[in-house]
Amino acid sequence: xxxxxxxxxxxxxxxxxxxxxxxxxxxxxxxxxxxxxxxxxxxxxxxxxxxxxxxxxxxxxxxxxxxxxxxxxxxxxxxxxxxxxxxxxxxxxxxxxxxxxxxxxxxxxxxxxxxxxxxxxxxxxxxxxxxxxxxxxxxxxxxxxxxxxxxxxxxxxxxxxxxxxxxxxxxxxxxxxxxxxxxxxxxxxxxxxxxxxxxxxxxxxxxxxxxxxxxxxxxxxxxxxxxxxxxxxxxxxxxxxxxxxxxxxxxxxxxxxxxxxxxxxxxxxxxxxxxxxxxxxxxxxxxxxxxxxxxxxxxxxxxxxxxx
Amino acid sequence: xxxxxxxxxxxxxxxxxxxxxxxxxxxxxxxxxxxxxxxxxxxxxxxxxxxxxxxxxxxxxxxxxxxxxxxxxxxxxxxxxxxxxxxxxxxxxxxxxxxxxxxxxxxxxxxxxxxxxxxxxxxxxxxxxxxxxxxxxxxxxxxxxxxxxxxxxxxxxxxxxxxxxxxxxxxxxxxxxxxxxxxxxxxxxxxxxxxxxxxxxxxxxxxxxxxxxxxxxxxxxxxxxxxxxxxxxxxxxxxxxxxxxxxxxxxxxxxxxxxxxxxxxxxxxxxxx
Numbered sequence: 047x048x049x050x051x052x053x054x055x056x057x058x059x060x061x062x063x064x065x066x067x068x069x070x071x072x073x074x075x076x077x078x079x080x081x082x083x084x085x086x087x088x089x090x091x092x093x094x095x096x097x098x099x100x101x102x103x104x105x106x107x108x109x110x111x112x113x114x115x116x117x118x119x120x121x122x123x124x125x126x127x128x129x130x131x132x133x134x135x136x137x138x139x140x141x142x143x144x145x146x147x148x149x150x151x152x153x154x155x156x157x158x159x160x161x162x163x164x165x166x167x168x169x170x171x172x173x174x175x176x177x178x179x180x181x182x183x184x185x186x187x188x189x190x191x192x193x194x195x196x197x198x199x200x201x202x203x204x205x206x207x208x209x210x211x212x213x214x215x216x217x218x219x220x221x222x223x224x225x226x227x228x229x230x231x232x233x234x235x236x237x238x239x240x241x242x243x244x245x246x247x248x249x250x251x252x253x254x255x256x257x258x259x260x261x262x263x264x265x266x267x268x269x270x271x272x273x274x275x276x277x278x279x280x281x282x283x284x285x286x287x288x289x290x291x292x293x294x295x296x297x298x299x300x301x302x303x304x305x306x307x308x309x310x311x312x313x314x315x316x317x318x319x320x321x322x323x324x325x326x327x328x329x330x331x332x333x334x335x336x337x338x339x340x341x342x343x344x345x346x347x348x349x350x351x352x353x354x
Numbered sequence: 355x356x357x358x359x360x361x362x363x364x365x366x367x368x369x370x371x372x373x374x375x376x377x378x379x380x381x382x383x384x385x386x387x388x389x390x391x392x393x394x395x396x397x398x399x400x401x402x403x404x405x406x407x408x409x410x411x412x413x414x415x416x417x418x419x420x421x422x423x424x425x426x427x428x429x430x431x432x433x434x435x436x437x438x439x440x441x442x443x444x445x446x447x448x449x450x451x452x453x454x455x456x457x458x459x460x461x462x463x464x465x466x467x468x469x470x471x472x473x474x475x476x477x478x479x480x481x482x483x484x485x486x487x488x489x490x491x492x493x494x495x496x497x498x499x500x501x502x503x504x505x506x507x508x509x510x511x512x513x514x515x516x517x518x519x520x521x522x523x524x525x526x527x528x529x530x531x532x533x534x535x536x537x538x539x540x541x542x543x544x545x546x547x548x549x550x551x552x553x554x555x556x557x558x559x560x561x562x563x564x565x566x567x568x569x570x571x572x573x574x575x576x577x578x579x580x581x582x583x584x585x586x587x588x589x590x591x592x593x594x595x596x597x598x599x600x601x602x603x604x605x606x607x608x609x610x611x612x613x614x615x616x617x618x619x620x621x622x623x624x625x626x627x
């Protein structure tokens with residue numbers, strides 16, 4: 047049955063796009079139109095305006111001197127070592143938090159999938175961190191690690207250590223907070239992928255004498271490719287734009303400034319709208335690049351009809 | 355490993371997971387019971403329920419809660435409905451530009467939100483959506499549609515064609531086939547998208563702060579920023595913690611209700627090949 051289905055799907059795909067039934071094309075578009083309309087209504091104009099602003103030298107405090115400068119803002123940013131340091135820090139945080147969230151999230155997904163006794167409690171508990179306001183979570187972790195209001199320094203026996211005085215330790219707390227907060231998101235998506243794998247595959251493998259590790263690498267992970275891709279993709283895009291935890295914990299001090307924070311600082315604190323817009327556009331382009339690379343790497347095309 | 359030992363193993367793992375996920379929440383609870391947040395230690399030395407009293411006494415926080423509930427529910431319902439339609443089309447119909455839809459959705463979430471605020475603020479003031487529920491619902495929808503569409507598309511893609519065809523052979527119209535066959539099979543995905551969307555809307559801070567100016571539309575997380583402390587520079591952390599616990603309770607309730615449908619649906623094997 048599977049072979050016949052695949053042959054049918056392949057035959058369908060060989061038809062050229064122009065020959066696809068008109069009704070189907072119209073239906074497809076009318077189903078998509080409302081969603082696309084809403085998405086673009088809010089973002090199209092602002093994005094274009096940001097692009098336009100990035101080509102100008104514009105300080106809100108001195109509107110008279112606003113003028114068009116072409117790509118000067120970009121040249122300024124790309125030549126500044128602070129920019130490259132910030133990109134480096136952001137990439138580091140992204141790499142750490144996404145990989146940790148992936149590993150822990152997978153473990154959580156497994157527990158959600160296999161647990162029998164206490165299942166409701168565990169499954170509810172796992173989703174709670176994701177439901178907490180990010181700013182609140184950031185403050186909670188901040189206060190926990192501060193010696194004057196929290197308990198971590200005391201419990202670890204380093205009562206006088208200031209976690210927020212150095213680059214490494216500040217980054218450590220920021221990453222912990224970010225990982226804790228975002229892992230449930232990853233675990234939920236991974237659970238969806240995990241649960242779709244037919245048990246027959248595992249049974250057949252066990253009959254063939256496969257070990258647990260082999261079952262994991264040869265059956266589980268390959269069959270979850272789509273889910274893993276969506277999880278990694280969206281988590282990475284979000285991680286690269288980290289802002290709340292940095293804002294609350296260090297305010298960008300100790301060299302922990304991230305790209306999004308840099309944009310914020312240009313726009314809000316320095317009122318350099320043009321520069322801030324340019325930073326935003328660069329941030330955007332970097333994220334587009336990352337997404338492109340990730341999707342290519344995973345090679346799981348969601349718009350292809352039929353099974354692989 | 356015997357069945358019983360496996361069960362115990364997973365239960366212990368579950369216990370570790372619960373500690374890991376709820377410990378910070380317990381910490382926030384402890385903070386909310388402290389008289390003064392800036393006192394060291396985990397357990398409050400002197401503890402009080404006064405912070406909660408303050409939270410409920412202030413009318414503005416209760417109206418903030420009302421705004422949050424209304425805006426989040428509406429945004430979630432609309433967003434999931436639109437996403438389901440679009441995801442179905444992308445995953446199962448053939449039309450030119452479907453990949454464009456997916457990529458447009460992705461591009462939307464890639465742009466730094468802080469940069470979109472000033473132009474959006476201007477737009478809303480001109481149109482008259484500033485400080486209204488709709489003024490928040492629409493951006494919430496815009497930013498949650500991408501993830502919902504991608505997730506649901508992945509789900510729809512896994513459902514075999516035969517199911518729809520079988521239903522149509524039995525005489526059902528495409529719409530009936532969709533409603534009676536596809537939707538139940540995709541329901542874990544739909545509930546997943548629902549909960550993810552609701553969390554985004556409920557926890558939003560940036561839009562809530564920038565696009566509202568009064569009790570009319572300001573949601574709860576934004577209201578947190580307006581708690582004033584004794585001195586201008588000190589955040590009243592204990593009160594904010596108390597308000598946060600209050601804001602988190604609906605989340606816990608929702609998760610409790612929904613997790614059965616999501617997880618049970620996911621693990622029932624309804625969509626196996």
